[in-house]
């Protein structure tokens with residue numbers, strides 16, 4: 001990056017000694033360990049630490065300026081920029097340092113469905129011939145390839161570097177996920193948003209947010225503070241929590257488009273389940289559109305409509321948007337069929353919270369003649385209240401439950417499993433996730449279906465501080481081929497318990 005004068009990077013409420021206004025800044029960071037000569041170190045008051053305590057280390061590494069909420073002793077010649085809110089200021093600085101952004105950016109929030117909606121919005125735009133990308137839990141997905149990132153909403157420095165890069169490479173349309181952490185920590189405050197979407201709200205992240213209300217308020221920020229008046233808001237209105245989002249959006253002067261059975265922007269008139277596809281009748285501005293959505297599960301209808309609403313809200317032609325829904329592909333690891341044993345399909349899914357697990361199991365039930373089997377676990381260092389709830393949902397909605405490890409992180413994996421097992425009578429326990437998947441696959445009979453939930457696209461398993469390479473896809477595929485070679489009657493791909501004429505094999 002070319003150097004920028006320090007004053008040009010700072011928000012209007014920053015206080016800076018004018019001597020330093022023209023100081024050239026060649027890089028920015030929030031991590032003292034990453035600071036380099038000529039950089040600005042932004043000291044964040046964190047959850048575990050206060051970044052200002054590391055200002056001296058940043059300076060020792062070459063930082064020439066420090067931004068923060070409180071002054072700390074700094075050597076002569078080092079600039080200090082005082083700001084009232086360091087996280088807000090960081091977003092401003094990052095956006096000023098990496099100035100390019102795609103012209104049209106849509107952000108989606110909600111407890112479940114963000115990754116799916118972001119993928120769908122990107123696919124719809126691409127189908128309309130627009131250079132489109134998405135940023136979220138599965139990383140950056142761009143016309144030239146995919147780059148995995150670790151956060152759903154990257155921190156502002158990483159986020160704006162990415163926005164600048166994709167805009168520079170010709171992307172004009174970008175869909176991104178707005179996580180509650182990201183909204184709460186002002187990670188998106190520097191993003192120029194054209195539209196915002198809301199899917200649903202249920203229990204999640206209560207290890208971080210003190211209450212469900214605080215969690216909801218973080219998500220509301222997208223509509224009440226971040227989207228500029230006149231921007232579009234696509235809101236799924238079939239959930240009771242939706243009203244608060246509609247009210248916030250209306251109060252902000254947004255162009256609200258509600259979607260769903262109760263929606264008035266895109267009204268869902270009917271759903272006709274056709275194998276793993278769904279025939280939808282939709283009403284938009286008085287016209288009725290018939291759409292064959294090539295995805296299973298009621299929840300994917302919700303996601304597809306929010307995505308359509310975002311694209312229409314950003315100016316796309318409605319009929320072309322509805323036509324594009326017919327070619328949507330599910331996001332990686334979201335109710336993704338990875339193969340079949342004895343005709344029993346095996347799905348990898350990212351449900352790691354109660355509502356998502358419930359929706360994923362409900363989505364598969366219509367396709368099961370004998371047993372619905374689920375393998376799942378719960379993440380360590382995350383809201384422990386989710387564990388018994390997920391155990392109870394699995395026991396209620398599946399016929400065979402295997403409780404295994406997800407990402408134990410710093411916790412004792414056996415204690416995490418015990419919390420889920422306590423609410424799941426009849427469940428069996430197999431801690432080793434690979435072994436749990438192999439056991440479930442080996443037992444599959446005609447008429448069964450298997451859901452492997454919780455890790456979706458994740459390429460590793462976090463145990464302690466180590467990330468061990470692990471992929472549900474790879475383990476499941478290996479187990480399926482091992483079962484296939486053992487079982488003479490295995491047919492490979494046909495889930496023969498479904499009427500053949502209702503099948504859409506591409507999506508199975």
Ligand SMILES: CC(=O)N[C@H]1[C@@H](OP(=O)(O)OP(=O)(O)OC[C@H]2O[C@@H](n3ccc(=O)[nH]c3=O)[C@H](O)[C@@H]2O)O[C@H](CO)[C@@H](O)[C@@H]1O[C@H](C)C(=O)N[C@@H](C)C(=O)N[C@H](CCC(=O)O)C(=O)O
Pocket residue numbers: 030031032033043044045046047048049050051052054137150151152153154155179180181182208
């Ligand atoms: C809980 C959480 O959100 N933490 C985020 C937060 O870190 P923090 O406030 O805890 O940082 P801290 O450890 O207290 O340190 C304070 C500051 O001192 C700095 N520091 C620290 C040590 C040092 O030697 N030198 C130094 O400069 C740190 O860089 C930091 O800026 O701010 C950091 C950037 O400023 C984020 O990288 C970090 O995300 C961590 C890695 C994380 O795991 N976040 C997850 C929970 C998260 O954000 N998840 C959401 C939701 C996912 C979803 O459900 O979809 C996401 O968007 O991914």
Ligand SMILES: Nc1ncnc2c1ncn2[C@@H]1O[C@H](COP(=O)(O)OP(=O)(O)OP(=O)(O)O)[C@@H](O)[C@H]1O
Pocket residue numbers: 110111112113114115116117137152177199200299300302303331333334335349350351352355356357359360456
């Ligand atoms: N609209 C929805 N309602 C309920 N459950 C959903 C919905 N969409 C997806 N799910 C379930 O939640 C899981 C995660 O979906 P997705 O990755 O699209 O959501 P997300 O909001 O990005 O989640 P995360 O915050 O964990 O990244 C899916 O695998 C599926 O089980």
Ligand SMILES: N[C@H](CCC[C@H](N)C(=O)O)C(=O)O
Pocket residue numbers: 152352378379380382406407454455458
């Ligand atoms: N972004 C989510 C991902 C959870 C994934 C799940 N596999 C788990 O580890 O709980 C989180 O950090 O809470």
Ligand SMILES: [Mg+2]
Pocket residue numbers: 114115136137138152177
């Ligand atoms: Mg996500």
